[in-house]
Amino acid sequence: EAGVAQSPRYKIIEKRQSVAFWCNPISGHATLYWYQQILGQGPKLLIQFQNNGVVDDSQLPKDRFSAERLKGVDSTLKIQPAKLEDSAVYLCASSPRGAGELFFGEGSRLTVL
């Protein structure tokens, strides 16, 4: 079974530029999560999808971050414009029904200069 796929693995941009991250969850997993992990901290939930609907986006900085999950499968997280404090690893995770364990991708490391 293929795992959660994320791209790109690494991205370096300057502040005020934009960036997009892509995630393809495990086949059949209805729930998809985007987490932000800043160095030395635990993963922080940005947004949770159930199929293609948003369940929780209370911690998503909506003035600069956006996310979509078209057709309830893969998802894109966008940051525009980026700030220095957005430097982090962006982790995508999926689960079969939002229950039990989460399966994480390898993450996308963003550096904002």
Next chain:
Amino acid sequence: DQQVKQNSPSLSVQEGRISILNCDYTNSMFDYFLWYKKYPAEGPTFLISISSIKDKNEDGRFTVFLNKSAKHLSLHIVPSQPGDSAVYFCAATPGTYKYIFGTGTRLKVLA
């Protein structure tokens, strides 16, 4: 507001000995808890979980203990192996499947 806390940022243990990683939580609505292991440049991988209706769950060398009255859980690794060296995160959810993660404990197992 840090609802899930791992107060020890790092821990060193001799190979073959027991590793004990601790986690405290503040939200009494949490009813499902998980431990994840993370190697550098990789995503977290699931290790073991426990429901609030239990106080112990074992899987091979890994055991998780839950003390609901103290709002505390711990992960025991026996015996510890060098390959266990990683960052360990505990996570909790109140049943809405919004998982809240702790800040992690870096475990180093010395050969």
